[in-house]
Amino acid sequence: MKRTTRFLLLPLLATALLAPSCRRSRPAPAAGANLLVITLDTTRSDRLGCYGDARADTPALDSLARAGVLFESCYAPAPLTLPAHCSLFTGRWPIAHGVRNNGRYALPARETTLAEALSAAGYDTAALIAAYVLKGKYGLDQGFAWYEDRLGAAEKPGDADAEIPADRVYAKFRDWLQRPRRRPFFLWVHLYDPHKPYAPPPEFLKAAGDDPYRGEVACADHAVGQMLADLRGRGLLERTLVVVAGDHGEAFGEHGERGHGIFCYEESVRVPLLFSGAGLPRRAARVPQRARLVDVLPTVLELLGVPVPGSCQGTSLAGMLAGREEKGQRPVLVESLYGRELNNWAPLTALISGRHKYISLPRAELYDLDSDPGERENLFRKHRAEARRLDDELAAFVAAQRGSGAAAKRSLDAGERRKLEALGYVSGFAAAGRGGLDPKEGIVFQERCAELVAALDRGETARVETEALRLAEETAGLKFPFAYLLLHHVYQRQRRWDKVEANLRRAIAVFAADPSQSAVFQGNLAELYLARGEGDAAEKVAAAILAADPRQPRVLELLGRAAEERGDWPRALDFYLRAQAEERNNYSLAKKVLRARLKLDDRRGALEALEPLLDAAEGRGDPDLLFTAAMLFVDSGDDARAEALLARLVAIEPTAPRWFDFSLLLARRGKTAQAIAGMEKALAAPAGQLDEERRRAALRALRAWKARPPR
Numbered sequence: 001m002k003r004t005t006r007f008l009l010l011p012l013l014a015t016a017l018l019a020p021s022c023r024r025s026r027p028a029p030a031a032g033a034n035l036l037v038i039t040l041d042t043t044r045s046d047r048l049g050c051y052g053d054a055r056a057d058t059p060a061l062d063s064l065a066r067a068g069v070l071f072e073s074c075y076a077p078a079p080l081t082l083p084a085h086c087s088l089f090t091g092r093w094p095i096a097h098g099v100r101n102n103g104r105y106a107l108p109a110r111e112t113t114l115a116e117a118l119s120a121a122g123y124d125t126a127a128l129i130a131a132y133v134l135k136g137k138y139g140l141d142q143g144f145a146w147y148e149d150r151l152g153a154a155e156k157p158g159d160a161d162a163e164i165p166a167d168r169v170y171a172k173f174r175d176w177l178q179r180p181r182r183r184p185f186f187l188w189v190h191l192y193d194p195h196k197p198y199a200p201p202p203e204f205l206k207a208a209g210d211d212p213y214r215g216e217v218a219c220a221d222h223a224v225g226q227m228l229a230d231l232r233g234r235g236l237l238e239r240t241l242v243v244v245a246g247d248h249g250e251a252f253g254e255h256g257e258r259g260h261g262i263f264c265y266e267e268s269v270r271v272p273l274l275f276s277g278a279g280l281p282r283r284a285a286r287v288p289q290r291a292r293l294v295d296v297l298p299t300v301l302e303l304l305g306v307p308v309p310g311s312c313q314g315t316s317l318a319g320m321l322a323g324r325e326e327k328g329q330r331p332v333l334v335e336s337l338y339g340r341e342l343n344n345w346a347p348l349t350a351l352i353s354g355r356h357k358y359i360s361l362p363r364a365e366l367y368d369l370d371s372d373p374g375e376r377e378n379l380f381r382k383h384r385a386e387a388r389r390l391d392d393e394l395a396a397f398v399a400a401q402r403g404s405g406a407a408a409k410r411s412l413d414a415g416e417r418r419k420l421e422a423l424g425y426v427s428g429f430a431a432a433g434r435g436g437l438d439p440k441e442g443i444v445f446q447e448r449c450a451e452l453v454a455a456l457d458r459g460e461t462a463r464v465e466t467e468a469l470r471l472a473e474e475t476a477g478l479k480f481p482f483a484y485l486l487l488h489h490v491y492q493r494q495r496r497w498d499k500v501e502a503n504l505r506r507a508i509a510v511f512a513a514d515p516s517q518s519a520v521f522q523g524n525l526a527e528l529y530l531a532r533g534e535g536d537a538a539e540k541v542a543a544a545i546l547a548a549d550p551r552q553p554r555v556l557e558l559l560g561r562a563a564e565e566r567g568d569w570p571r572a573l574d575f576y577l578r579a580q581a582e583e584r585n586n587y588s589l590a591k592k593v594l595r596a597r598l599k600l601d602d603r604r605g606a607l608e609a610l611e612p613l614l615d616a617a618e619g620r621g622d623p624d625l626l627f628t629a630a631m632l633f634v635d636s637g638d639d640a641r642a643e644a645l646l647a648r649l650v651a652i653e654p655t656a657p658r659w660f661d662f663s664l665l666l667a668r669r670g671k672t673a674q675a676i677a678g679m680e681k682a683l684a685a686p687a688g689q690l691d692e693e694r695r696r697a698a699l700r701a702l703r704a705w706k707a708r709p710p711r
């Protein structure tokens with residue numbers, strides 16, 4: 001008991017030492033409490049029961065809202081997972097922390113994260129991650145003592161689509177909960193289920209009225225309920241501040257987009273935000289005023305009594321949590337560079353100020369959110385003066401937030417505006433066409449492309465080919481990669497490898513000036529060559545990609561496979577290790593490293609490569625790995641560990657050969673009775689499972705063991 005108290009005091013002590021005395025005259029309401037942050041990926045607030053959706057099946061989140069405080073109008077700073085999470089966990093806008101898109105950016109080490117602040121205050125920190133886009137290499141692992149981002153046995157290197165469902169995240173949560181701890185914890189749990197593809201387990205699909213998206217939300221809600229119940233069961237919940245936030249929403253065609261990433265309409269940027277548990281001054285309360293994800297970090301730190309980093313640009317919501325009204329609405333900066341970086345469209349920046357949302361694009365938009373929350377009527381032409389004022393305000397906001405956020409509001413001259421353009425901000429009043437195609441026009445092509453992908457899945461290959469060729473021709477001057485990607489799928493489906501190659505070569509030439517885009521096509525070309533057995537050609541293309549970016553795990557792994565095909569195991573191992581340096585915690589890659597070490601007869605290295613694999617849930621259920629590991633332990637004289645692994649193996653795969661091996665080891669360990677029982681199981685298995693040689697050996701062994709005096 002004494003010990004617990006001593007450690008619980010740590011954050012309090014840190015607060016007392018570090019917090020400026022002027023900041024706080026009374027103790028923090030949740031000082032020393034645990035913190036659980038759950039982020040619900042791709043979850044629109046209006047698809048939760050507590051936000052008024054009558055069709056939702058979200059009892060856990062609804063009860064959290066009843067027990068705590070719900071923010072009716074919370075905004076994400078971008079409709080993209082990584083930038084939004086970086087803002088949530090730094091309290092800074094994307095333009096300040098610099099993470100503007102998924103995949104191409106990593107949160108810089110100079111940024112101070114919530115995990116770093118809490119870890120410095122004595123917290124035990126852990127994160128459970130459900131999707132590739134948030135893997136540690138993208139920088140959000142800063143400050144976490146444990147960043148669990150393994151995504152299962154099927155995860156390939158560089159596999160942007162890799163994800164794990166809520167039940168797997170919950171299993172990791174249970175493992176985490178069983179760990180001994182003597183300090184308050186900060187746990188971040190990421191649930192990815194509502195993201196495409198929508199494929200909820202049948203029971204959740206049914207509960208959500210056969211709506212697959214709502215079914216995925218219900219599935220995530222179920223995991224939230226399980227985690228809260230477990231915390232309650234251990235008496236931890238009342239000492240835990242729980243925050244639930246969405247990272248961005250999801251569009252269902254309201255403005256032409258299906259999914260998220262391109263536009264910043266309400267459906268894409270309005271997210272749930274709930275506070276519950278320890279330290280909340282009110283319960284069952286709803287806050288109608290606007291909140292932003294950047295406001296979460298300062299709020300949480302204030303409640304926990306931990307100093308807020310000076311770089312934070314958000315403002316604490318603690319006053320609103322306590323029921324104090326704020327004058328006016330907080331302004332919101334929203335942006336997406338996704339269209340620009342992937343499709344060469346114009347960048348999108350928007351400002352929500354007062355009742356208006358102004359979207360800066362070649363065809364700029366202005367909406368009155370009070371009278372037109374569905375953003376149906378673009379008032380840009382009608383209220384040009386208001387639009388002009390907001391355009392200036394947006395430019396000033398961007399300019400102010402790009403640095404420390406301390407710059408005063410002011411109007412900008414032409415030179416300053418040009419500097420902002422380099423950062424991805426283009427005024428809606430700039431000359432038309434500057435900055436690229438308006439995404440409102442681009443989306444039409446992209447949606448046509450999405451329809452064709454669906455048609456391809458239905459087997460309408462010939463029609464899709466004709467349409468895809470037409471699309472490629474229509475968009476030839478616009479440099480859209482998706483027309484080429486679509487043709488790639490068509491020709492692959494038709495197994496017309498010459499056409500696959502010609503299309504890829506053309507795409508590589510078109511995107512020669514855009515290394516990250518052309519790398520995608522070059523990677524596909526290298527895969528094609530390798531599949532055709534043309535290892536030399538594959539290596540040549542792969543080398544060209546690495547010359548532009550030497551850290552591409554997918555390409556490094558491909559080069560490893562090419563070396564393997566030639567039987568050059570030292571070279572294969574070298575590439576696998578280089579890929580592994582970029583892609584920690586990748587199960588399939590770690591298995592390749594293990595195999596290469598075994599091929600090179602490096603037993604010691606193999607044993608080292610084995611440990612993290614066996615530690616992973618995937619490894620514990622992987623028969624081939626369990627067998628390989630058992631043999632390695634037998635080899636190194638550790639029969640006890642080998643026995644444990646083979647015992648697990650026969651439990652997963654109770655076949656005659658598995659019982660045969662297990663029984664031999666049991667006999668060697670002197671466990672004759674168990675060995676006899678095991679070998680009898682092997683012999684009783686259906687004929688054909690055991691080959692003749694082993695069958696005879698089994699009978700011989702049985703006779704010998706039975707003749708031994710019992711032990």
Ligand SMILES: [Zn+2]
Binds near residue numbers: 041042080082247248
């Ligand atoms: Zn997301």
